[in-house]
Amino acid sequence: MQEELLQFKRLDVWVFVPAPDNISPLMLKWLFKNKHDEEQTVIKNKSRLVVRGYRQEEGIDFKESFAPIARMEAIRIFLAYAAHKSFTVFQMDVKTAFLHGSLKEDVYVCQPKGFIDADHPSHVYKLKKALYGLKQAPRACRFEMLMMEEMTFFLGLQVNQSPCGIFINKSKYVLEILNKYGMESCDPVGTPIEIKDKPDLDHNGTLVDAMKYRSMIGALMYLTSSRPDIVHATCLCARYQAKPTKKHLKEVKRIFHYFWGTVNMSLWYMKDSGFELTGFSDADYAGCKDTFKSTFGGAQFLG
Template sequence: MDVKSAFLNGFINEEVYVEQPPGFQSFNFLNHVFKLKKTLYGLKQAPRACEFEMSMMGELNFFLGLQIKQLKEGTFINQAKYIRDLLKRFNMEETKTMKTPMSSSIKLNMDKKGKSVNSTMYRGMIGSLLYLTASRPDIMYSVSLCARFQSCPKESHLKTMDIGLWYPKGDNFELIGYSDADFAGCKVERKNTSDTCHFLGHSLVSWHSKKQNSVALSTTKAEYIAADLCCAQILWMKQTLSDFNLIFEYVPIKCDNTSAINISKNPMQHSRTKHIEIRHHFLRDHAQKGDITLEFVSTKDQLADIFTKPLSEEQFVDIRRQLGVIYL
C-alpha cells in the first residue's frame, strides 16, 4: 500500500528541534528553533510513527484492470473488462473472433508502398496490447512484432492485431525455463528474436519476446543468445525465491538446439563459434557452476515456440493449453 504524505502525519514522543527553514523565519524570534509535533522525511522515527485504521473490504476481485477469481483450485486472473473497453475504444467491437493472433503465413516488413495509418492510434493500441500480455502470453510475439513498426505504421501492420483472453494454474513445484529463437526473422534488419518462458510448478510466471541487438551468423548463435537471456531471468528468480526459503540447486533450461547446448558445456572455441561475444558466455559460466543446465527438448515440445513466430492453429492451441491459458 502506498500512502501519500505518510511520513508527515505521524506524531512523535521525543523532543526534536529544527532550525527555522528559509521563508518561514519568525523575525521577532530569529534566535529560536522550532519544536516538531509531527514527523518529517528523513527522521528515523517517521516510518513507525504513522498509524491509521484500515477496513477489510472483502476478497480482492479487481485490481488495475485485472479481474481476479480466488477458487480452491487456484487463483485465476483475466482482463475481460479491459478487453471490452479496448475493443470499444478502437471501434473494434464488431471484429470477428480469430483462432490465432496472427496467421502463420504473415511476413511483416516496412511496406513502404502501403497506406499509412494514424501513428498515434497505432502506438496507443500497441501500448494497450502490451499491458494485456500480463495475462495473455499467447499474444506476446504478435504484439512485439507489430511494435517494431510504430515509427511509420501501415494498414498491413494494423490488420495483424486481434484479441482474446484467459490465464494459468498448476500444482507441481519445479522451476523450469524454455528458450528459443528464430533465425533472421526480422525481414527489415535480418535480426533474430529471443524468446523465453519460465514455469514455477505448472504455472507460467514469466515470459519474454525481444529482438536481438545483433545479426547472428547461425541458428546456433541465435539460440545461444536466447538461452543466455533465459539464464539471467532464471538466476533472478532463484534469488527471489530463496528469500522464501525455496532453494533450487540447479534449474533446467529447455533448448531445441544441440550445438548451443554443446557450447555451454565445452569451453573450446571453434571457427564457427569464436565470434560469439564474451558477454554471452555468462550462460556457460553458470552452467559450469551448476546453477543451470541446458537440456535438449524437441521442437515439437518447445513451449517457447509460440513467442518466436506465428504458428498453425493446431500448434498454437496445443502450446497455449500447455502454457495454462484456459477459458473461464
C-alpha cells in the same frame, strides 16, 4: 474537498506560516476521481490535493525519491505461491498513503484554491508530512491499511479464487478496448498473427495515424501481463510505431479479432500444485524481413 483538508489537519500535515524571503512556494492543484469496483460501479467520489512537484530541484527541494513498487511479474509469482499453498488471498486498502511520512527537507506550498485565508492571503503552508505530487513522497510514505475482502480485482486484474485454483484475466479491459477502437463486432480468428506472413517496414505503404497505432500497441502491451499468447505478435507490431502503415494496422487489428474469440481466456494457477521453476526458449533464424536478425523468445513457468 473539506474531507481532504480535515485529513491534513488530523494528520498534522502542514503548518500555516508567513512566506519566507527568497522562497518560491510550490503550487497546489485539486484532482477529482471516481473510485470503481470490479463491475465498474462508482463506489466513492474522491478529491485529492496534490503538489505540482515538477518545479522541485534535486538537491535543494528533495534528495531521495525512490520507492519500491510491485511489478506484475511479482504479483503473478505471489498468486502462484498462494495457489501452491492453497491460501486464500485477501485485499487491503491503503488510506492516504503519502500523508503519514515525515519530510526531511523544508518545503513550502501555496494556499489551496478556494480556501485562501481572508486575513492572511500571502501566508503559505510549511509541509511537515509528505504530500501527493512531491518527488520524495513515495520514498517517505507511511500508511494505514484497512482490511477489505477476498481479492477479486487488483490493478485492472480480475482474480477468481476457486476450490481448484486461482484464475486471473483482464476480460473487462479486453471488452473496453474492443469498444474503444470500434472492434466490438469483429469476426474472431484462431491466432493473433499470420504464421507465414510476418510484418515488415512496408516503405511504399499508406501511412496511418501514428498516435492511434501507438495507443493500440500500448493497450496490448498492458494486456500481455495476463495474456502471454499475444506477446510475440504485439512485440512484432510494436517495431513499426515510428511510421505505421495500413498493413501494420491490419496486423494489430488481427490481434483484436483474436481477442474477440478469447475474451475470457485466463491464466490458471492450480491448487496444491508444485512450485518448481521450468524454462523454455527458442529462436528463429534470420526471421526479421528488415534486418535478417534472429528473434529469440522464452517462457518461464512457476508452479
